[in-house]
Amino acid sequence: MIKRVATVLTPVLLLAWLAVQATAGTNKKAEPNAVFRAVQDDPTLPRVLLIGDSISIGYTLPVRQLLSGKANVHRIPMNGGDTARGLKQLDAWLGDKPWDVIHFNWGLHDLKRLKDGKLDATASRAWSPEAYASNLDELVVRLKKTGATLVWATITPVPEGSAGRIKGDEVVYNQLAANVMAKHGVKVNDLWGYIMPKLARTQNPKNVHFSKKGSALLANQVAKAITAALNERASADSPEKP
Numbered sequence: 037m038i039k040r041v042a043t044v045l046t047p048v049l050l051l052a053w054l055a056v057q058a059t060a061g062t063n064k065k066a067e068p069n070a071v072f073r074a075v076q077d078d079p080t081l082p083r084v085l086l087i088g089d090s091i092s093i094g095y096t097l098p099v100r101q102l103l104s105g106k107a108n109v110h111r112i113p114m115n116g117g118d119t120a121r122g123l124k125q126l127d128a129w130l131g132d133k134p135w136d137v138i139h140f141n142w143g144l145h146d147l148k149r150l151k152d153g154k155l156d157a158t159a160s161r162a163w164s165p166e167a168y169a170s171n172l173d174e175l176v177v178r179l180k181k182t183g184a185t186l187v188w189a190t191i192t193p194v195p196e197g198s199a200g201r202i203k204g205d206e207v208v209y210n211q212l213a214a215n216v217m218a219k220h221g222v223k224v225n226d227l228w229g230y231i232m233p234k235l236a237r238t239q240n241p242k243n244v245h246f247s248k249k250g251s252a253l254l255a256n257q258v259a260k261a262i263t264a265a266l267n268e269r270a271s272a273d274s275p276e277k278p
Contacts, residue, residue, distance in 0.1 A: 069093075071097060071111065072114070075110050082107050082108070082137065083107070083110065084110065084135070084262055086110070087111070087112050087116050087138065087139070087140035088112075091141070091144065091246070094245065094246055098255035098256075099255045099262070102255060106263070107136075107137075107262065118146045118148075119167075119172055120163070122142055123175060127178075136184055136266065136269060137266055137269070138182065139189060139225065139258060140188060142172060142175070143168070144192070146162065146167075147161055147162075147163075147191075147201060147205040148201060149161055149200050157201065157202055161205070168212060169215070172212070176216055185269050188224050189225045190226050191213070191227075192231060192244065193228055193235060193244075195241070197242035198242055201244065227258075
């Protein structure tokens with residue numbers, strides 16, 4: 037095609053045509069991530085909301101598949117980031133419709149270490165542990181006002197060599213979160229404990245993210261926790277037998 041066009045265009049016009057061809061593909065709108073597509077509710081099913089960072093993005097679609105026909109599984113339309121983002125965005129994420137179960141997590145972004153705006157494992161944390169605990173407490177108070185059954189997912193493991201994060205920081209932050217959840221009587225889905233023995237075959241090297249297999253395993257655990265919460269909620273709503 038280029039050779040044929042070159043025979044009829046002047047050098048200047050040819051260069052202009054090549055420039056148009058080179059940029060044609062970049063002007064197309066990227067397909068939206070299926071994870072963030074709006075969910076059409078089945079009014080006969082309970083409504084579930086997933087809140088979390090990229091780890092939750094990885095398990096969202098398999099969770100929807102596992103709970104297909106059992107629940108309308110929504111998620112926030114972005115990466116949940118740190119607790120500061122959560123405080124700013126939570127009201128918008130919750131919307132004005134009722135939720136039956138909210139499965140939520142923050143932490144991997146709170147414990148990032150920053151130096152001059154860049155990830156640096158030798159630098160201090162972006163947010164202090166005390167700020168994380170305080171923010172998380174405020175978030176839980178606001179989440180409880182929805183009347184939904186809350187399920188907290190523990191922060192998944194940070195491997196050695198992960199950029200901007202230190203292995204073991206998540207253990208400290210998980211203990212802080214555990215204290216907040218105990219204070220408010222929130223159920224805990226221990227994803228850290230569940231996936232830890234399986235890291236060698238599920239987590240990407242020197243990276244907090246998981247392979248497709250790892251996300252699928254996490255999805256199984258998340259779906260189980262949500263199902264248990266829905267069943268408990270249904271039992272509590274059922275009239276007592278004589």
